[in-house]
Amino acid sequence: MSAPLLELDGVCFRPGGRTLLDRIDFTWGDGSICALIGPNGAGKTLTLRIAHGLLQPDAGRVRFEGRTPPRDDTAFEGQALVFQHPSLFRGSVLDNLMLARHAAGLPEKTVRAHALTMLERVGLSALVRAPALKLSGGERQRLAIARAWLTGPRLLMLDEPTASLDPAARESIEALIREIAASGCRVLMTSHNLGQVARLADEVLFLNAGRLLERGRTGDFFRAPRTVEAQGFLQGELPWQPEAACDC
Numbered sequence: 001m002s003a004p005l006l007e008l009d010g011v012c013f014r015p016g017g018r019t020l021l022d023r024i025d026f027t028w029g030d031g032s033i034c035a036l037i038g039p040n041g042a043g044k045t046l047t048l049r050i051a052h053g054l055l056q057p058d059a060g061r062v063r064f065e066g067r068t069p070p071r072d073d074t075a076f077e078g079q080a081l082v083f084q085h086p087s088l089f090r091g092s093v094l095d096n097l098m099l100a101r102h103a104a105g106l107p108e109k110t111v112r113a114h115a116l117t118m119l120e121r122v123g124l125s126a127l128v129r130a131p132a133l134k135l136s137g138g139e140r141q142r143l144a145i146a147r148a149w150l151t152g153p154r155l156l157m158l159d160e161p162t163a164s165l166d167p168a169a170r171e172s173i174e175a176l177i178r179e180i181a182a183s184g185c186r187v188l189m190t191s192h193n194l195g196q197v198a199r200l201a202d203e204v205l206f207l208n209a210g211r212l213l214e215r216g217r218t219g220d221f222f223r224a225p226r227t228v229e230a231q232g233f234l235q236g237e238l239p240w241q242p243e244a245a246c247d248c
């Protein structure tokens with residue numbers, strides 16, 4: 001039997017004795033898109049960084065496809081992480097994509113062909129030569145996701161991929177996330193947009209004050225959160241209507 005995609009086993013993070021993540025246990029099941037949600041400061045980004053291998057837990061263990069991180073603070077091969085505010089390089093949209101692929105040591109021509117195909121896929125073909133730093137928020141996010149996807153990850157982690165985007169840009173990122181998942185790459189994402197979580201995720205992880213309090217199918221979680229913390233969290237997001245947003 002093959003190893004689970006991702007396992008967090010008793011993961012704790014306690015810099016300077018302050019407990020920020022407290023015994024996180026999680027084994028990826030059969031979901032395609034998993035959403036990590038919780039209030040500000042709950043530890044969502046930290047969890048992604050630790051799962052990616054960029055930070056070492058103070059206790060516990062992370063495994064990706066059965067492997068521990070290659071060495072201290074080095075990301076797992078086969079994963080990609082897109083930060084909430086991805087940094088792009090000066091240069092064109094195409095330059096930004098090609099840099100990602102060059103790292104894989106492929107010939108220039110192949111890299112270019114892959115990058116152009118990817119730009120087409122994410123709807124940025126018209127902006128191939130545009131300066132990356134002049135892109136709109138939604139375009140920047142699409143480029144950052146494209147750059148990560150181009151590396152061929154089996155797990156793509158997205159930290160707040162649509163924060164501060166307008167509804168049209170948000171919708172185009174959601175469509176892209178669906179396409180990535182449909183291509184077979186699993187997605188672990190954080191989001192404060194609960195409607196988005198209901199639309200996209202198969203599974204929800206609810207983190208509060210560094211503890212993983214709930215885990216469940218998305219529809220079950222929204223219909224009947226078990227902990228008072230999750231109930232309170234959902235009630236704090238009242239403008240969102242679960243029946244309208246969730247068909248899961």
Ligand SMILES: Nc1ncnc2c1ncn2[C@@H]1O[C@H](COP(=O)(O)OP(=O)(O)OP(=O)(O)O)[C@@H](O)[C@H]1O
Pocket residue numbers: 015020038039040041042043044045046047
């Ligand atoms: N490398 C680090 N070293 C020490 N403390 C950190 C580190 N990274 C984050 N923190 C602290 O850990 C806590 C959780 O941060 P994190 O960014 O994971 O929260 P979050 O759930 O992603 O919040 P938000 O929804 O606001 O983005 C915060 O108090 C933050 O200041």
